[in-house]
Amino acid sequence: MTTAAQDFLRNAAVKSADLIHRKTIRNSIDHYDSAVVRGRARFQNWEAAREKCQAIKRDGIEHLDRYLEEFESKVNARGGQVFWAENGEQARQYIAALAAKHNVRTISKSKSMVAEEIHLTAALEGKGIEVFETDLGEFIVQLRKEPPYHIVTPAMHLTRGQIAELFKEKLGGIETDDPSMLVAAARAALRRAFFSAEMGITGANFLVADQGLAAISTNEGNADLGVTLPRIHLVLAGIEKVIPRMQDLAILWPVLAASGTGQPITCYNTLVGGPRGANETAGPEEFHVVLLDNGRSELLADPEQREVLHCIRCGACLNACPVYRNVGGHTYNTAYPGPIGSVLTPHLRGLNQFQHLSYASSLCGACTEACPVKIDLHHHLLENRRNAVSDADRPLGERIAFKLWGWSMGGASRFAFLGGVGKFLLRALYGLGIEGTAIDPLRPWTKYRAVPKLAAESFRARWSKNHAVE
Amino acid sequence: MQSSENPGREAILARIRAALKVPAKISDSPGHLHAGPEAIFAPISDPLERFQRECGANNTELILTKSATEGIATARAILESLPPGEIFIQDAQSVRDAAQSFQGSRALRWSSEGGPRESSQASITLAESLVAQTGSVLISSACGGRGASVAVPVHIVLASIDQLVPDLDAAFARIAERGTAAKNAYLCLITGSSRTADIEKILVMGAHGPKRLVVILTLS
Amino acid sequence: MPKVALFIPCFVDQLTPQIGVDMTAVLRRVGYEVTFPKDQTCCGQPGFNSGYWDDARPLAERFLRVFRDAETIVCPSGSCTTMVRIFYPQLLAGAAHETEAREIGKRVFEFSEFLVKVAKVTDVGASFPHRVTYHDACHALRELHLKQEPRQLLQAVRGIELVEMPFSEECCGFGGTFSTKFSAISAAMGETKAGNAAQSCAEFITSTDPSCLLQIDGILRHKKSPVSTIHIGSILAQTGDAGGAR
Numbered sequence: 001m002t003t004a005a006q007d008f009l010r011n012a013a014v015k016s017a018d019l020i021h022r023k024t025i026r027n028s029i030d031h032y033d034s035a036v037v038r039g040r041a042r043f044q045n046w047e048a049a050r051e052k053c054q055a056i057k058r059d060g061i062e063h064l065d066r067y068l069e070e071f072e073s074k075v076n077a078r079g080g081q082v083f084w085a086e087n088g089e090q091a092r093q094y095i096a097a098l099a100a101k102h103n104v105r106t107i108s109k110s111k112s113m114v115a116e117e118i119h120l121t122a123a124l125e126g127k128g129i130e131v132f133e134t135d136l137g138e139f140i141v142q143l144r145k146e147p148p149y150h151i152v153t154p155a156m157h158l159t160r161g162q163i164a165e166l167f168k169e170k171l172g173g174i175e176t177d178d179p180s181m182l183v184a185a186a187r188a189a190l191r192r193a194f195f196s197a198e199m200g201i202t203g204a205n206f207l208v209a210d211q212g213l214a215a216i217s218t219n220e221g222n223a224d225l226g227v228t229l230p231r232i233h234l235v236l237a238g239i240e241k242v243i244p245r246m247q248d249l250a251i252l253w254p255v256l257a258a259s260g261t262g263q264p265i266t267c268y269n270t271l272v273g274g275p276r277g278a279n280e281t282a283g284p285e286e287f288h289v290v291l292l293d294n295g296r297s298e299l300l301a302d303p304e305q306r307e308v309l310h311c312i313r314c315g316a317c318l319n320a321c322p323v324y325r326n327v328g329g330h331t332y333n334t335a336y337p338g339p340i341g342s343v344l345t346p347h348l349r350g351l352n353q354f355q356h357l358s359y360a361s362s363l364c365g366a367c368t369e370a371c372p373v374k375i376d377l378h379h380h381l382l383e384n385r386r387n388a389v390s391d392a393d394r395p396l397g398e399r400i401a402f403k404l405w406g407w408s409m410g411g412a413s414r415f416a417f418l419g420g421v422g423k424f425l426l427r428a429l430y431g432l433g434i435e436g437t438a439i440d441p442l443r444p445w446t447k448y449r450a451v452p453k454l455a456a457e458s459f460r461a462r463w464s465k466n467h468a469v470e
Numbered sequence: 471m472q473s474s475e476n477p478g479r480e481a482i483l484a485r486i487r488a489a490l491k492v493p494a495k496i497s498d499s500p501g502h503l504h505a506g507p508e509a510i511f512a513p514i515s516d517p518l519e520r521f522q523r524e525c526g527a528n529n530t531e532l533i534l535t536k537s538a539t540e541g542i543a544t545a546r547a548i549l550e551s552l553p554p555g556e557i558f559i560q561d562a563q564s565v566r567d568a569a570q571s572f573q574g575s576r577a578l579r580w581s582s583e584g585g586p587r588e589s590s591q592a593s594i595t596l597a598e599s600l601v602a603q604t605g606s607v608l609i610s611s612a613c614g615g616r617g618a619s620v621a622v623p624v625h626i627v628l629a630s631i632d633q634l635v636p637d638l639d640a641a642f643a644r645i646a647e648r649g650t651a652a653k654n655a656y657l658c659l660i661t662g663s664s665r666t667a668d669i670e671k672i673l674v675m676g677a678h679g680p681k682r683l684v685v686i687l688t689l690s
Numbered sequence: 691m692p693k694v695a696l697f698i699p700c701f702v703d704q705l706t707p708q709i710g711v712d713m714t715a716v717l718r719r720v721g722y723e724v725t726f727p728k729d730q731t732c733c734g735q736p737g738f739n740s741g742y743w744d745d746a747r748p749l750a751e752r753f754l755r756v757f758r759d760a761e762t763i764v765c766p767s768g769s770c771t772t773m774v775r776i777f778y779p780q781l782l783a784g785a786a787h788e789t790e791a792r793e794i795g796k797r798v799f800e801f802s803e804f805l806v807k808v809a810k811v812t813d814v815g816a817s818f819p820h821r822v823t824y825h826d827a828c829h830a831l832r833e834l835h836l837k838q839e840p841r842q843l844l845q846a847v848r849g850i851e852l853v854e855m856p857f858s859e860e861c862c863g864f865g866g867t868f869s870t871k872f873s874a875i876s877a878a879m880g881e882t883k884a885g886n887a888a889q890s891c892a893e894f895i896t897s898t899d900p901s902c903l904l905q906i907d908g909i910l911r912h913k914k915s916p917v918s919t920i921h922i923g924s925i926l927a928q929t930g931d932a933g934g935a936r
Contacts, residue, residue, distance in 0.1 A: 032671065084476055136669070160672075224616070250642055265604045270656070277655045303492050360868075366859075389742055412728060
C-alpha cells in the first residue's frame with residue numbers, strides 16, 4: 001500500500017468517527033439539498049437540461065483542437081495572449097516570469113481549482129509575491145493555511161464561531177460571530193489587495209470558442225474586480241473548459257448554478273476576452289490565458305473515460321457522496337476531492353499512487369444521479385479498479401484471494417463444501433471467544449458490527465431435502 | 471505568440487488530434503426514460519411580470535417609472551439618500567442629460583476620465599439589456615467601463631422597457647445581432663446584489679460587489 | 691403453470707437461506723412453479739467490483755450456461771440482479787458470449803420487480819401487523835429503477851404500518867469489500883442509516899437486498915438496538931398462520 005493510501009485510511013477513520021464534523025457537514029448539505037430542489041424546480045424538464053449540457057460538452061471535447069484554436073485566434077484578435085502549458089511546471093514558470101517582468105508585488109486571485117492543482121500560490125509566494133485569495137471561502141482557508149475543503153464552498157467545514165476566532169486572530173477588531181459582520185471584515189481587508197494588486201489571476205468556468213471569451217461565475221463579484229483593476233489579468237484554465245458557442249451559456253449558466261448552489265443563476269456571470277479596448281478607459285493593459293493540459297490529453301485518449309472531461313466543476317457529486325460527507329474534503333489530499341476527484345486523480349497523477357481513491361466507494365451511484373452533465377461517475381470508478389488490477393500494484397494477498405475465490409465458485413459442490421467448512425471454522429474460532437479481538441479474522445467487520453448468524457443448513461441443502469417447503 | 475516561445479502548443483494539439491482519432495465509447499444503455507415537456511423552461515408569457523418577480527427574489531431594487539423625467543427624479547432621490555462622496559457616472563448622451571438635474575449637488579466622475587475610485591459612493595450606468603427569466607441586467611464595458619458595476623457600494627441602472635428580453639437565449643441572440651461581444655472585451659450578466667454563503671451557508675448580501683443594485687425601468 | 695428459476699445469491703445460500711425459502715413460498719402462493727438450477731454458485735460480483743474482471747468472467751460465463759434454459763429467473767437481491775443485467779454486457783464485451791450477456795438481462799428479475807411488473811400482483815396475501823420502514827438499496831434504486839414496486843407490495847400487506855425514514859435513498863455503507871477495506875467509513879454510513887431508521891420509529895427495517903440488511907443488522911445488534919431487519923421476501927411470506935415474525 002502506498003503512503004497516500006495509508007494516510008487516506010488513517011485520516012478517513014479519524015474523520016468518520018468525528019461526530020461534530022458529521023453534524024456540521026450534514027447541516028451544510030441539508031441547506032444545499034433544499035436549495036437544489038428549488039433550483040431544479042425552475043426547469044420544466046431537468047432531464048432534458050442535463051442531456052443538452054452533456055451534448056454541448058461532448059461537442060466541445062470531441063472537437064477540442066478546433067475549438068481551442070478558434071478560441072485562441074479570437075483572443076489574439078483582441079490583443080490578448082494565449083500560452084499552452086503542457087504541465088504545471090510550464091504554467092507556473094510562465095506566470096512567474098510574467099509577474100517578474102512587470103515587477104508584480106501583489107496578486108489578487110479569484111477561485112481556481114487549476115491553480116490548486118499546480119500549486120501556483122506557493123510557487124508565487126516563494127518568489128516573494130503576496131497572493132490574496134479574494135473568494136471568501138478561499139480567503140478563510142488561506143488564513144488557516146489549509147487547502148480548500150470543497151471545490152465550490154471551500155470553508156463548509158467551519159462554523160461561524162471558528163471563522164470569528166480566525167478573523168479575530170488574523171485581522172483583529174472582531175468581536176462577533178455574526179456572518180454579515182465577518183463578511184464586512186473580509187471585504188475591508190481585501191479592498192486594499194484589490195486596489196493595489198498589479199496582477200489579477202482568475203480561473204474560468206468556460207472558455208467560449210466562437211467569441212474568444214473566458215466565462216467566470218462568482219456570487220461575490222471578486223472576479224470582476226480582478227479583471228478590471230490590475231494592470232495584468234491572467235486566466236488559468238484546463239483545456240477541457242472550452243465550449244463551442246456563447247449561446248451555450250443560456251443553458252450552462254442556469255444548470256451550473258442549480259447544481260452548484262441551487263440558485264437560479266450565479267450573481268455575476270462575467271465574459272472577458274482581452275485587455276482594455278480602444279473604447280475603454282478602465283481595464284488591464286495585458287490579457288493572458290494559460291491553457292493547461294497536465295494529463296487531460298491522455299484522458300482524452302481513453303475512449304471509455306473521455307467524458308470525465310465534460311465535468312463543469314459544479315460540486316454536486318461531492319455533496320451527494322456519503323463517503324465525502326464522512327471523510328471530508330481534506331482526507332482525499334488532492335486538488336479535486338469527492339467522486340470526480342476519485343475518478344480523475346488516478347488519470348492526472350498516476351494510477352498506482354491514487355487507485356485507493358477509486359476503491360474508497362460503496363458504488364452507490366448517487367454521484368452519477370447528481371451530475372448535471374450525466375457523467376457515469378460510479379461506473380468509471382469500477383473501470384479504474386479494473387485498470388488498477390491489470391496495470392498497477394495490488395496487494396499480492398488480494399490477487400491470490402480472488403484467484404481462490406474464482407476457483408471456489410467454479411463448481412457447485414466445491415462451493416457448498418467450502419462454505420460449510422468456512423462456517424464450521426468460524427463457529428469454532430468464535431466458540432473460543434475471539435470475536436472482536438485482535439486475532440479475529442473478521443475484525444474489520446466485527447470492530448463495528450455484529451457477525452450474522454451462521455445458518456446451519458444452506459438453501460441448496462434445504463432444496464435437496466424437500467424443495468424448500470416449510 | 472511564436473511557436474518557438476510556446477512549443478507546448480504544437481505538442482498539446484498533436485496529442486489532442488491523436489486522441490480524437492479513436493471514437494469515444496458512448497454508453498448504449500438507453501438510460502431511464504423520463505417523460506416530460508419538450509421545452510426545458512416553461513415559456514414566459516409576461517416578461518415584465520416575470521422580471522419584477524425575479525428582481526424581488528434576488529434583491530434587485532426595481533423601480534418602474536412612467537417617463538424618463540420620473541426616472542431621473544428617482545435617481546436623484548436615491549443619490550440624495552447616500553452618504554457624501556463622488557458618484558461614478560457613465561459618459562453617454564442620455565446619462566449626461568439626466569445628470570443635469572443633480573450635477574450641482576454631487577461630485578461626479580465621468581467614465582471617460584477613468585475607472586471608479588475607492589471613494590465612489592455609487593455608479594450610474596445604462597445597460598445592454600434586461601433578462602426577465604432570471605431578473606438580470608446585462609452590461610458591457612460600453613456601459614461606463616469595467617468596474618462601473620462592481621467597484622462601488624451602490625449600482626444604479628437606467629433602463630427602458632424596450633431593453634427587456636424574455637430569456638437568456640434572447641439575450642444572447644441580441645448580443646449576436648448587435649455585435650456586442652465583438653465590440654467589447656468585457657460583458658457581465660448581473661443578477662442581484664453581491665452576496666456570499668461561504669459562512670455556514672448563510673446568505674449575506676454585499677460581499678465584494680455592490681450591496682445595492684437599483685434598476686430604474688422607464689415604461690414608455 | 692408458469693415456471694421461474696431461482697437465482698439464490700451465494701451469501702444468501704450460505705448465510706441467510708431463509709430469505710430464499712420465503713421467496714419460494716411467495717412465488718408458489720401466487721401461482722408459479724419454482725425450479726432451482728443446482729449448479730449455480732456466484733454471479734461474480736465480488737471479483738468484478740474489486741477490478742478482478744478476468745477472475746469474474748468465467749463465473750459470468752458459467753452463470754449464462756447454468757441459466758441458459760430458464761425463461762424467467764428471479765433473485766432476492768437487487769445487487770446480484772444488477773450484476774447480471776447491467777454489468778454482464780460490459781464484463782463480456784468482445785467475448786463470444788456478449789450477445790447472450792445482453793439478452794439474459796431481459797429475463798432476470800429482482801423479486802419485487804418480478805411480482806409487480808411480470809406477475810402483475812401487488813397483493814400476495816401477506817399479513818405482518820408491524821411498523822415497518824423501507825431502505826432503498828442503491829442498485830435496486832439506481833440501476834434497476836425500483837422505487838415504487840417494493841412499496842406497493844408492502845402497502846398491500848394486512849396490518850402493516852409502512853412509514854418512510856428520512857434519507858431512505860442514502861447508501862447503508864455495505865458496498866461489498868468496501869465494508870471491510872474501508873470499515874470506518876462503512877460503519878459511519880451504517881450508523882447514519884440506523885439513526886435515520888430510528889427516527890421513523892419502525893420496529894423493522896426492510897429492503898430488497900440481503901447485503902444491506904446484513905450491514906444494517908450488524909450495526910443495530912452492535913448498538914443493542916431494539917429494531918430488527920427483515921427481507922421484503924420474508925415479510926411477504928408471512929400469512930398470519932402459526933407463529934409471528936421470524
